[in-house]
Amino acid sequence: MKMMKIKYIGFLAALLVFAACNDPEDVDISEQIIEQEFEELNAGSADFSNYVALGNSLTAGFTDGALFQASQNLSFPNILSQKFAQIGGGSFSQPLTSDNFGGLALAGTRIQNPRLVFNGSVPVGLESLIGPVTVTTDIALNNPAGPFNNLGVPGAKSFHLLAPGYGNLANLQLGLANPFFVRMTGSTPNASVLELAVGQAPTFFSLWIGNNDVLGYATTGGDGTNPLTPVSGAPGVGFDGSYGALIATLTAGGAQGVVANIPNVTSIPHFTTVPHNPLDPTNETFGPLIPTLNGIFGQLNQVYAFLGVPERSIEFSSTAASEVVIRDESLPDLSAQIAGVLAASPTFPAFVESFGLPAAAAPLVAGLLGNTYGQTREATEDDLFVLPSSAIIGTVNTASVAALMAQGLPQALAGQFSVEGITLPLADKWVLLPSEQEEIAAATTAFNSIIQAAASQAGLAFVDANALLNQLANGGITSGQFTLTSNLVTGSAFSLDGVHPTARGYALIANEFMKAIDATYGSNFEASGSFVNVGDYPTNYSPTLQ
Numbered sequence: 222m223k224m225m226k227i228k229y230i231g232f233l234a235a236l237l238v239f240a241a242c243n244d245p246e247d248v249d250i251s252e253q254i255i256e257q258e259f260e261e262l263n264a265g266s267a268d269f270s271n272y273v274a275l276g277n278s279l280t281a282g283f284t285d286g287a288l289f290q291a292s293q294n295l296s297f298p299n300i301l302s303q304k305f306a307q308i309g310g311g312s313f314s315q316p317l318t319s320d321n322f323g324g325l326a327l328a329g330t331r332i333q334n335p336r337l338v339f340n341g342s343v344p345v346g347l348e349s350l351i352g353p354v355t356v357t358t359d360i361a362l363n364n365p366a367g368p369f370n371n372l373g374v375p376g377a378k379s380f381h382l383l384a385p386g387y388g389n390l391a392n393l394q395l396g397l398a399n400p401f402f403v404r405m406t407g408s409t410p411n412a413s414v415l416e417l418a419v420g421q422a423p424t425f426f427s428l429w430i431g432n433n434d435v436l437g438y439a440t441t442g443g444d445g446t447n448p449l450t451p452v453s454g455a456p457g458v459g460f461d462g463s464y465g466a467l468i469a470t471l472t473a474g475g476a477q478g479v480v481a482n483i484p485n486v487t488s489i490p491h492f493t494t495v496p497h498n499p500l501d502p503t504n505e506t507f508g509p510l511i512p513t514l515n516g517i518f519g520q521l522n523q524v525y526a527f528l529g530v531p532e533r534s535i536e537f538s539s540t541a542a543s544e545v546v547i548r549d550e551s552l553p554d555l556s557a558q559i560a561g562v563l564a565a566s567p568t569f570p571a572f573v574e575s576f577g578l579p580a581a582a583a584p585l586v587a588g589l590l591g592n593t594y595g596q597t598r599e600a601t602e603d604d605l606f607v608l609p610s611s612a613i614i615g616t617v618n619t620a621s622v623a624a625l626m627a628q629g630l631p632q633a634l635a636g637q638f639s640v641e642g643i644t645l646p647l648a649d650k651w652v653l654l655p656s657e658q659e660e661i662a663a664a665t666t667a668f669n670s671i672i673q674a675a676a677s678q679a680g681l682a683f684v685d686a687n688a689l690l691n692q693l694a695n696g697g698i699t700s701g702q703f704t705l706t707s708n709l710v711t712g713s714a715f716s717l718d719g720v721h722p723t724a725r726g727y728a729l730i731a732n733e734f735m736k737a738i739d740a741t742y743g744s745n746f747e748a749s750g751s752f753v754n755v756g757d758y759p760t761n762y763s764p765t766l767q
Contacts, residue, residue, distance in 0.1 A: 259750035262308055265743030267477055269305035272313060273370050273423035274298035275382060275414060275467070276430050278721060279730075280373025281401070282315075284762075285344075286718035287323025287336035288375060288401065291766060295724040295758060298371050298427060300731040304751055305425070308744075315371040316405050319363060321766045322347060324356035325400050327393075331356050332400060337717040338764040339710060344717035350764045361390065364404045368421050372414050374402045378433045379463040382414040383456055415470055426471050426478040427734065429686070431668050434460060435661050436486045436720070440607055442650040443657030452667045461671050468675045479682035479738055482669040484690035487605055487658055490709035491719035493694075495606035499614060500543040500643070507615065507643075511537045514643065520572055521594055524562045528555060533598045537643075544599040545606075545614055545642035547652050556595030563587035576634055585629060593638070597646040605653040608709075608719045613651060614642040621645050682741035684733050700729055700755045713760045724758040 274280050281288055282296025293299070293315050302313035323336035335347040335354055348354055357363070374381070376399055381387055384397075388406035392398035406412055418426065437447035451459045456466035471478060486492070502508045514537055522534040533552075537543040563569050564587040570580035578586065600606075618639045625635035638644045653661075669687060676683040690707070692698050693714050697706035705726065706712035709719050714726040722730065731753060735746035746752060 260745050260748045262749040262751050263745055264308040265739075265745070267738060267742035267744055268424040269308060269310035271311055271370075271421060271424045272298075272302055272305055272426070273418050273421055274301075274373060274427045275418050275471075276373045276428060277377045277433050278373065278375035279432060280371065280427070280429055281375050282371075282373070282727065283375050283721045284716040284718070284723060284727075285323070285336040285338070285721075286716075287333070288318055289321045289323040289336055290317050290319075291321050291762060292323075292336075292724070293317055293371075295727055296371065296373070297727040297731040297734065298373065300728060300753060301427070301734060302370070304731075304735065304746060304753075307751075313370045314368065316365050316367070316369045319357040319359075321762075322354045322356055324358065326356045326359040326362075327400070328361040329359065332360075336762070339717060339761055344710070347764060358404075360400050360403045364407070367405055367407050368417065369405055370421070372405065372418055374399055374405070374414060376401065376433060377414065377430070378437070378450055379430050379460050379467070380450065380457045382430060382467060383463055385413050385416075386411045387413060415467060419470055419474070422474060423471070423476050426476055427480070428467060428471065428478060429481040429684075430467070431460065431464070431483045431672065432486065434668060435483060435664050438657075438664075439486050439653060439661055440491065440720075442607055442648075442652050443654065443660065444649040446650070449660065449664045450668075452664065452671075460668050464668075464671055464675055468679050468681075472679050472681075477681070477742065478679075479684060479734055479741070480672060480676045481684035481686045481734070482672045483665050484687050485662070485665060487653065487661060488690055488694040488707060489720055490707055490712070490715045491608045492605040492653060493707070494608055494709045494719060495611045495614075496542075497600040497602050497604050497606065498542040498544045499611075500537060500545060502537075502539050502541070502543070508539070511539050517644075520563075520569075521559075521590065524559055527562055528558055530555070533594075535597075535599055544601070546597055546644075546646045547600050547604065547642070548596055548646040548648055549598055549654060550596055550649060551654060551656050552596045552598065554595045556591040558591075559595055560587045560591030563590060577631070578634070582629065589625065589628060589630075589638075593646065600647075600652070603655045605658065606647075607651055607653070610642075610647065610651040614647070616641050618645055680741070682734075682737040684730075684737045686730075686733075689730070689733055698729065700732070703756050705729060705755070717761075723760045725755050725760050728753045728755045728758040 280298055282293040284292040299313060299315060302310060324331060325333035337344045338347050338350055340350060386392050386397060387399055388402035389398050389410040390403050393400060434450035438449045441447045453459045454462050456462040500507060502511060518535040525531055525533045535546055564584050570583045573583045573586050574580055617636050618641055621639035622635045625638060626632055641647060673683060693705060693707040697704045705714040707714060709715060714722060716723045735752060738744050739746055
């Protein structure tokens, strides 16, 4: 049985809507010039003369899986700084990258890939459309000189903003430094993000941090390699201690500011695009194999029934889309029981022989099947799949092939039992189980309570980014003539990586920040007509952008 890569996910092309009328005489055409009077823009009680932005990739302007000059110039802090400049704001410096390819290099060796682009069907790497490029943003060779007003560090968690040495190149190999922050520290490599911020004596700041404290756990499928930040703990350890230290230090000199809370990350396209049932029976590399697959799993399903867990049965439909098979570590591990039942079955040796193996291999195969399917089930609509799983489902896992061959299976047979999501259950890193989603929701709620309480106590403006994302995910948000939703590619709000906003999404966020500033400091960005027109900002960057 030979399995080839199966593509399951298609993206809708943009729809063009045409309006027409029957006859010209049926339409009364008249020009109307509507003048709307706005108040004169004023800052209220806010002092924007020295604005500093702290945060993570959302503050930096990260989009399409990368940071590049065009995206940085359309970051929400840069948009805000342009508005602030009209009412006393000063200059705003950003650690601009060296090109529009995206990606990072270290002494000539690439350590981050270029940006994603849209090929008309799916998001792909830039080089797949324009060929090889040289990433010129080299953190060992050409870092810009600060100080920088935009201190958004992609990948940073709350406690990272307090960490000394987080921008020291010497710490990079130890996993204690961030390559994006290395570009910002200059002659003070051990300075923390917070130290670089307060060292500029800001009069106004924005702080949007905490997303990665839950997002890292979510994007790794909750497999434990990137754990949730503890809710409680000292500064640099727990979220409450770290966030409290950030606010206390930033406001100690009298600085005003605006903060934002954490969206429900499981509502972003990174987790909502890949369906739980992507196995299409009309796919020529999957459909013809369904009878064989069901025959194999039929033996296993009998064991599940015998063990009293028929709900774990696996069966693929020949007429409708089928669910992928996943590993669910929250289930009781029945590996030993499955192996024991199979080994004791008088018909199992014949089943083993049907694969071209000797009957004597029955105990080995029983053990392998037990280990593989001891904690598995078909996915349900309550499971969420990380976006990269779309490129994995239906492919052969070479590591699994090698492991099975080491156990004595021939290569062809090892390949048959190593097809991701079909004969090889998807690993935890590809799937967010309901229990893991509950952990994320609980942490997000706790973190957001801390953020809102800190903002209220310090008298800071507050942006409810969580509510904003919920609106995007449930019907969308209309701004001017445009409606933004959380759909990947077609929704306009989220970029091709399914996590970060498009430039239009960042423009929408900038308006929300101005709205919050108005409410707290008595400025009048909204009443003066100073909100940006989201339609002036792109939703997609050309592959040829240089």
